[in-house]
Amino acid sequence: xxxxxxxxxxxxxxxxxxxxxxxxxxxxRVLAVGDAPIGGGATAAxxxxxxxxxxxxxxxxxxxxxxxxxxxxxxxxxxxxxxxYCGTLWIAAxxxxxxxxRSKHAFYQSRGVRTEVLDEKSIADAEPNLxxxxxxxxxxxxxxxxxxxxxxxxxxxxxxxxGGAVRFAxxxxxxxxxxxxxxxxxxxxxxxxxxxxxxxxxxxxxxxVRPRKGHLVITDRYPxxxxxELVELGYLKNAHSHATExxxxxxxxxxxxxxxxxxxxxxxxxxxEVEARMVAWVIERAxxxxxxxxxxxxxRAWTGFRAATPDSLPIIGGRDGVDEPVVATGHEGLxxxxxxxxxxxxxAILTGAxxxxxxxxxxxxxxxxxxxxx
Amino acid sequence: xxxxRVGIAVVGGGPAGIAxxxxxxxxxxxxVLLDDNPDVGGQIWRRVQGxxxxxWRERVKQSGAEIRSGVTVFDAERxxxxxxxxxxxxxxxxxxxxxxxxxxxxxxxxxxxxxGWTLPGVFGVGGLQALAKNGLDVRGKRIVVGGTGPLLLxxxxxxxxxxxxxxxxxxxAERSGLLGxxxxxxxxxxKLWQGAKLRASIIDVEYRFGxxxxxxxxxxxxxxxxxxxxxxxxxxxxxxxxxxxxxxxLAQVVGAGIGHEKRDSEVATQRDRAGxxxxxxxxxxxxxxxxxxxxxxxxxxxxxxxGRVVVDDLMxxxxxxxxxxxxxxxxxxxxxxxxxxxxxxxxxxxxxELARGLIPRRRRERAFAAAMExxxxxxxxxxxxxxPETIVCRCEDVAMARIASCDHWRGAKLLTRCGMGPxxxxxxxxxxxxxxxxxxxxxxxxxxxxxxxxxxATGGAMxxx
Ligand SMILES: Cc1cc2nc3c(=O)[nH]c(=O)nc-3n(C[C@H](O)[C@H](O)[C@H](O)COP(=O)(O)OP(=O)(O)OC[C@H]3O[C@@H](n4cnc5c(N)ncnc54)[C@H](O)[C@@H]3O)c2cc1C
Ligand SMILES: Cc1cc2nc3c(=O)[nH]c(=O)nc-3n(C[C@H](O)[C@H](O)[C@H](O)COP(=O)(O)OP(=O)(O)OC[C@H]3O[C@@H](n4cnc5c(N)ncnc54)[C@H](O)[C@@H]3O)c2cc1C
Numbered sequence: 122x123x124x125x126x127x128x129x130x131x132x133x134x135x136x137x138x139x140x141x142x143x144x145x146x147x148x149x150r151v152l153a154v155g156d157a158p159i160g161g162g163a164t165a166a167x168x169x170x171x172x173x174x175x176x177x178x179x180x181x182x183x184x185x186x187x188x189x190x191x192x193x194x195x196x197x198x199x200x201x202x203x204x205x206y207c208g209t210l211w212i213a214a215x216x217x218x219x220x221x222x223r224s225k226h227a228f229y230q231s232r233g234v235r236t237e238v239l240d241e242k243s244i245a246d247a248e249p250n251l252x253x254x255x256x257x258x259x260x261x262x263x264x265x266x267x268x269x270x271x272x273x274x275x276x277x278x279x280x281x282x283x284g285g286a287v288r289f290a291x292x293x294x295x296x297x298x299x300x301x302x303x304x305x306x307x308x309x310x311x312x313x314x315x316x317x318x319x320x321x322x323x324x325x326x327x328x329x330v331r332p333r334k335g336h337l338v339i340t341d342r343y344p345x346x347x348x349x350e351l352v353e354l355g356y357l358k359n360a361h362s363h364a365t366e367x368x369x370x371x372x373x374x375x376x377x378x379x380x381x382x383x384x385x386x387x388x389x390x391x392x393x394e395v396e397a398r399m400v401a402w403v404i405e406r407a408x409x410x411x412x413x414x415x416x417x418x419x420x421r422a423w424t425g426f427r428a429a430t431p432d433s434l435p436i437i438g439g440r441d442g443v444d445e446p447v448v449a450t451g452h453e454g455l456x457x458x459x460x461x462x463x464x465x466x467x468x469a470i471l472t473g474a475x476x477x478x479x480x481x482x483x484x485x486x487x488x489x490x491x492x493x494x495x
Numbered sequence: 496x497x498x499x500r501v502g503i504a505v506v507g508g509g510p511a512g513i514a515x516x517x518x519x520x521x522x523x524x525x526x527v528l529l530d531d532n533p534d535v536g537g538q539i540w541r542r543v544q545g546x547x548x549x550x551w552r553e554r555v556k557q558s559g560a561e562i563r564s565g566v567t568v569f570d571a572e573r574x575x576x577x578x579x580x581x582x583x584x585x586x587x588x589x590x591x592x593x594x595x596x597x598x599x600x601x602x603x604x605x606x607x608x609x610x611g612w613t614l615p616g617v618f619g620v621g622g623l624q625a626l627a628k629n630g631l632d633v634r635g636k637r638i639v640v641g642g643t644g645p646l647l648l649x650x651x652x653x654x655x656x657x658x659x660x661x662x663x664x665x666x667x668a669e670r671s672g673l674l675g676x677x678x679x680x681x682x683x684x685x686k687l688w689q690g691a692k693l694r695a696s697i698i699d700v701e702y703r704f705g706x707x708x709x710x711x712x713x714x715x716x717x718x719x720x721x722x723x724x725x726x727x728x729x730x731x732x733x734x735x736x737x738x739x740x741x742x743x744x745l746a747q748v749v750g751a752g753i754g755h756e757k758r759d760s761e762v763a764t765q766r767d768r769a770g771x772x773x774x775x776x777x778x779x780x781x782x783x784x785x786x787x788x789x790x791x792x793x794x795x796x797x798x799x800x801x802g803r804v805v806v807d808d809l810m811x812x813x814x815x816x817x818x819x820x821x822x823x824x825x826x827x828x829x830x831x832x833x834x835x836x837x838x839x840x841x842x843x844x845x846x847x848e849l850a851r852g853l854i855p856r857r858r859r860e861r862a863f864a865a866a867m868e869x870x871x872x873x874x875x876x877x878x879x880x881x882x883p884e885t886i887v888c889r890c891e892d893v894a895m896a897r898i899a900s901c902d903h904w905r906g907a908k909l910l911t912r913c914g915m916g917p918x919x920x921x922x923x924x925x926x927x928x929x930x931x932x933x934x935x936x937x938x939x940x941x942x943x944x945x946x947x948x949x950x951x952a953t954g955g956a957m958x959x960x
Binding site for chain 2: 158159160161165201268270271274338339340341342377379382395397398399400401402404405407408414415416417418419420421422423
């Protein structure tokens, strides 16, 4: 190739696109490469919920900073990105879960995130289609939803406008400064960033990321049926338990009046086919919270793969002294949310751009407790 | 919920499905016929009493096949030695596990976008026919019938009978192109007669070749159409028919191999549409739930864009136990559907020699269908009628310009949400396939919208009461 790029980013999902975009904003000429359409991969399959999470301090920092960046971007994004600040409503089924909601509230409050505890009556008012008798819930005011593929397209258009390029090809292997395409062609650049989602370990075999399959269904249009992104509080337990299979109620109102219903988590399944059994499970779980949902019509079901890590935190950065790409992956169920913070961190690591994030918590060189790192 | 095991399940109660059920029963095999309409007959014999319609309906009713009308099959999966069909109906969801399945799911109309096509009063030919049969009063209404194919004549004749004022039948094909077709018809006296009869019943209607509607105009509803020669005609309604597309969704979901264009399989690179619409066809790898690979090859040189289910001489698809007949194999018309249905019925019942005996007849019918397809192939100008601002996907309000800026169907879906609405691309998918030359192959269950309860009940519930 005659033109030399400052950086190559592998993967055109939301994480790769964000990294390419952030680097190009810092003046780098970026080549973004992927073997699936723009915004394909997990990004196309995901729900698009931008959620500030509190499982760990590191997770909170990354998601909260990312939410800030999403907020700052909202007016720049095209209308098709369908940004909607609908907020999240965590549902507490019983007193124990309501207590959990209260401690979360305290956690968020002390860190400046706007939240509100709802009792039995106010959650019923907020979401009339929830079953009666729920203990209450927690509302995260500034959580939002977005349609990620359009954001990816927009970001890559910016990258191209700043002298970068987009290329559709499979990357066979890569070092810190060179990638080799499936056809044998090699391209050099100042640095190579790998954002290949759950397939990242194919390029960097040491990466401790495991595909974790999820099912979603989308309904016909029922405007007003639900108003917030709804999540059961058992979700955290499920999402982070490493059980082979789990399901948690998660419902999202789309601006079209359609709703996305999820979600399941499965390890050890490699095929992407929709499993009727899992779909049934997701639906039955939802009916425990919203009995009327059973009569709504589903127009389609699909699946996607999250990139899970042993400690439930993403892997962002490079390992010193190893000739391999800098990585940005392992976001499990939060990659859409965390993409912007991840890109900021990558940009800080590679260009010295400012960030409030501490790279150490997500470092590739951290101890994964016997997984990877060898 | 009803769950059962059956010998042969036939999906679709049109000519192909009826013939399959009758043939399989004649061999003594147990048959369940599932169809989503109130009565068997399919697109053409719906509500038709006498003639072949009456004869075949009577045959299937006497055959001993168990006919279940009003049942929609929304998912099919190869599992545990059988094919599982997931169904829904007014009576509730059900599961049918069949040793063999004959997919006879017929066809739907192709809608091609052109300026004004979304105005009230613009119908598909089949749609308008169905509405009129259901009581819509067309008496005295000025109607232009436009598009392509023999269906235009059939519908114009029907509308004429109902005392509509058919102003013009605009056939986009050139008369010269139809000469070859006439040659094919000569070997088929029955068909010629049928055509002549139709022609006679609309003798006073202007019938034009090389003519097509370029625009429908009106504020609240269609008032005028503009023809390709600039002529403007005042109308009360428009009936468009751009041909039919086979319903291959269920076959795709079960993993049956589909013949399609090669271009799309190499995940589109650069914005290179050079080869689009040149009719270069290759067979895809029909990977489905079973991971089944395409095993058969077929001559798919006609119809550059339309994907079709690939079968062998015994109507078997690439998925074990799944057979297919009629329109999903390529638009062929009633006679083709009857022959193929019969072959599929024999084949499913294990009487392969009987099926083989019909191979020459099938070949003749398919040759005729192929000639017809060539004769009425959509011309480039008609495929390019949509303007940048013309809506292509009505569910999601996606205009042509947005779609044209994409490289392939999956990209267009992701970036424009085209085909992501309630119809899941049943309408716009076929149009985009025709206009852009992209293969549209991403069907996922359910193939028809279905209630959460039905999905859950047929999927095997894990939680709840
Ligand atoms: C069901 C489900 C629901 C979800 N809901 C949410 C949510 O509500 N909120 C949220 O924040 N997150 C959610 N997620 C998670 C989120 O979707 C992912 O974390 C995120 O999309 C990951 O983005 P990515 O760019 O890392 O990976 P991907 O989107 O998977 O993109 C990686 C891309 O890299 C390409 N690639 C890989 N290897 C190569 C190679 N060698 N050569 C070329 N290209 C390569 C792949 O083809 C792929 O397109 C959900 C995930 C699932 C499955
Ligand atoms: C709108 C329209 C109008 C037509 N009008 C004429 C005409 O006037 N004259 C003429 O000669 N030809 C006409 N045709 C063509 C004619 O229908 C076909 O040549 C012939 O009927 C094909 O027979 P078939 O059995 O293959 O399919 P079809 O007759 O289409 O039968 C398929 C049947 O399967 C059912 N089905 C499909 N999927 C499922 C499912 N998943 N679950 C349950 N049931 C299912 C359908 O509802 C239908 O009843 C028309 C076609 C269409 C689409």
